[in-house]
Amino acid sequence: MSPVITIDGSQGEGGGQIVRSSLALSMVTGQPIQIDNIRAGRKKPGLKRQHLTALQAAVAISNAEVEGVEPGTSQFSFTPQAVQPGEYYFSVGTAGSATLVLQTILPALMLADAPSTVTIEGGTHNQWAPPYDFLERAYLPLLKRVGPEVELTLHRRGFFPAGGGKFTAYIKPCGKLKQLDLLQRGTLKKKTVEALVAKLPPKIGNREVQTILRHLRWPESQGRVREVDSIGPGNIVQIFLEFANVCEVISACGRQGTPAEAVAKEAVVEAREFLDSSAVVGQHLADQLLLILGLSAAQGNGGAFRTLPLTQHSLTHIDVLKTFLDLDITIEKIKESNEVIVRLSKSL
Numbered sequence: 001m002s003p004v005i006t007i008d009g010s011q012g013e014g015g016g017q018i019v020r021s022s023l024a025l026s027m028v029t030g031q032p033i034q035i036d037n038i039r040a041g042r043k044k045p046g047l048k049r050q051h052l053t054a055l056q057a058a059v060a061i062s063n064a065e066v067e068g069v070e071p072g073t074s075q076f077s078f079t080p081q082a083v084q085p086g087e088y089y090f091s092v093g094t095a096g097s098a099t100l101v102l103q104t105i106l107p108a109l110m111l112a113d114a115p116s117t118v119t120i121e122g123g124t125h126n127q128w129a130p131p132y133d134f135l136e137r138a139y140l141p142l143l144k145r146v147g148p149e150v151e152l153t154l155h156r157r158g159f160f161p162a163g164g165g166k167f168t169a170y171i172k173p174c175g176k177l178k179q180l181d182l183l184q185r186g187t188l189k190k191k192t193v194e195a196l197v198a199k200l201p202p203k204i205g206n207r208e209v210q211t212i213l214r215h216l217r218w219p220e221s222q223g224r225v226r227e228v229d230s231i232g233p234g235n236i237v238q239i240f241l242e243f244a245n246v247c248e249v250i251s252a253c254g255r256q257g258t259p260a261e262a263v264a265k266e267a268v269v270e271a272r273e274f275l276d277s278s279a280v281v282g283q284h285l286a287d288q289l290l291l292i293l294g295l296s297a298a299q300g301n302g303g304a305f306r307t308l309p310l311t312q313h314s315l316t317h318i319d320v321l322k323t324f325l326d327l328d329i330t331i332e333k334i335k336e337s338n339e340v341i342v343r344l345s346k347s348l
Contacts, residue, residue, distance in 0.1 A: 098167065285307075
């Protein structure tokens with residue numbers, strides 16, 4: 001048996017991503033892990049419901065032996081066996097992010113020896129997590145270029161605090177991951193703003209859309225409001241920037257006590273920063289790509305991407321990757337800008 005890798009869950013960003021990425025890498029590499037001090041610096045430390053569901057999903061698909069599976073636990077051990085592709089269903093049971101649960105098990109299933117179907121219930125449009133539309137339009141098209149094919153079907157949206165969203169992922173794996181270089185984003189082909197409102201007055205979404213169109217000086221034709229179905233009330237506004245080589249999705253979630261205009265301006269600030277740069281992928285997408293390109297690099301390929309300054313999330317992610325994989329990861333500062341090029345390759 002491989003030696004146990006011990007992970008300090010309080011390192012760097014110190015959040016749930018350390019748990020999710022460590023589980024993903026443990027399943028792919030077959031290396032057992034122990035994670036201590038989980039989310040130690042958070043207001044409510046330990047495993048929350050969405051992290052626990054991600055752990056339970058990892059146990060299910062890898063027949064893992066695990067100790068410490070309970071809400072609020074600050075440490076657990078995880079020993080994976082062979083990954084078992086198949087048909088799975090997982091429920092967060094709260095509005096915790098269903099998309100993050102998928103991203104925990106997706107790396108292992110996309111490298112498995114047969115297809116899988118995974119249905120997950122929980123939050124689909126959450127603050128501090130990639131919304132469903134981000135996965136569908138920004139992340140998965142790039143994943144397909146690396147090799148695996150993942151198709152999503154959205155059954156119902158789920159917002160905080162009710163949750164209850166549901167989607168199914170159909171995963172067609174590949175054995176060898178290709179190289180992916182994202183150094184030029186190409187021409188901006190289409191830009192749109194869309195507000196989703198569920199069991200709330202449509203005027204909330206309209207105020208968000210109008211605020212964004214006004215600040216970005218875009219015409220009325222590039223914005224719309226959609227009333228959608230969900231178990232409870234909710235709202236999100238999203239900006240879609242479709243370039244020749246990538247699609248960037250920028251979002252801001254409505255929440256009680258925050259005016260629609262303030263929510264919209266959060267998205268405006270992020271959109272302006274991206275549009276005023278030559279970055280190819282935004283900071284959130286950069287974070288998501290690190291694991292995929294790290295796995296590709298471990299197979300001898302890898303890749304590179306141009307992005308804005310790396311977040312603490314991404315820097316912590318890099319540390320976790322290097323713990324499991326023999327990688328060279330370089331961060332090259334681009335002159336006369338605040339942008340960087342991140343390159344991932346196998347260590348010589």
